[in-house]
Amino acid sequence: MLEARDVRVVYEGGFTALAGASVTLAAGRVTGLIGPNGAGKSTLFGVLAGAVRAAGGEVRLAGEAVTRHGPVWRARRGLARTFQLSRELASLSVLENVLVAKPAMSGERLLSLVFARGAVRREEDAAHEKARALLQRVDLWKLADVPAGSLSGGQKKLLEICRALMLDPRIVLMDEPSAGVNPTRIGEIVEFVKALREEGTTFGLVEHNMGMVRALCDHVYVLAEGRVLTEGSFDHVIADTQVASAYLGAQA
Structure with missing residues (x-):
């Protein structure tokens, strides 16, 4: 490989x-x-x-x-x-840390926000669902809204693996x-x-x-x-x- x-x-x-x-x-x-x-x-x-x-x-x-x-x-x-x-990203929430790792989101492009709002929304919902599923697997979903900087060392390592997995x-x-x-x-x-x-x-x-x-x-x-x-x-x-x-x- x-x-x-x-x-x-x-x-x-x-x-x-x-x-x-x-x-x-x-x-x-x-x-x-x-x-x-x-x-x-x-x-x-x-x-x-x-x-x-x-x-x-x-x-x-x-x-x-x-x-x-x-x-x-x-x-x-x-x-x-x-x-x-x-x-x-210490000041962002645990969930936001995972979501920002998702590459090439349509909502990052102005034209998509104007002309393809439905598709952008569906893509964002799918990314949110994927992030939620990953955080649940490592028992971090309950901390989804907590600033990532407040996590323990082990929790940060699990969070980093989840971020990597957002890349498929x-x-x-x-x-x-x-x-x-x-x-x-x-x-x-x-x-x-x-x-x-x-x-x-x-x-x-x-x-x-x-x-x-x-x-x-x-x-x-x-x-x-x-x-x-x-x-x-x-x-x-x-x-x-x-x-x-x-x-x-x-x-x-």
Whole structure:
């Protein structure tokens, strides 16, 4: 579904963040990227999403080369992303945060407001119904009118996933969804992602919480120093002595 082939990223000053990394996110599965801090995981996500330009290599989405296209183009073709730090619009309500994520609404065009009011209204009603259904699934509908900035860390992460789902994505890239979230909410996020996977959504996951990785990931890549160190099932990669060395080396 989504591939990075031999991707290289070199930042100003000559720092190499990715040194020929290759990963494949298979359709209908959750693929994890793990590794010590500075391994290049979030940079690789940025390349996959189109937010970071690679110095070399290729990105393919559903078999199509998309390396030259940016994040908006990729989002329109079914690639959504959430971030380690939640990016809610704090002063808007929870419901409004979800509704603003709906792309290309007819009501945003003046001519539609003048000449196609009925169609605009039906489209807005459908968007509202979709947002309501998503918020109900994560138990946030009861907070629909509350300012999003007042939510807990876990609730903000669930809200961000709902916003991503308003795009009707085929693939969702999630960057550390457990960061700043209490264990109860982590369990809710895990169950929500599992349900979405069963419905056919593909996920990429960057995560330090190994319990979440074990619970969710069908396949795991371990990155270290901008390269893929090993890959396989969670139990396989965790048992690899190279993985232990990479983590311990980063902590030394």
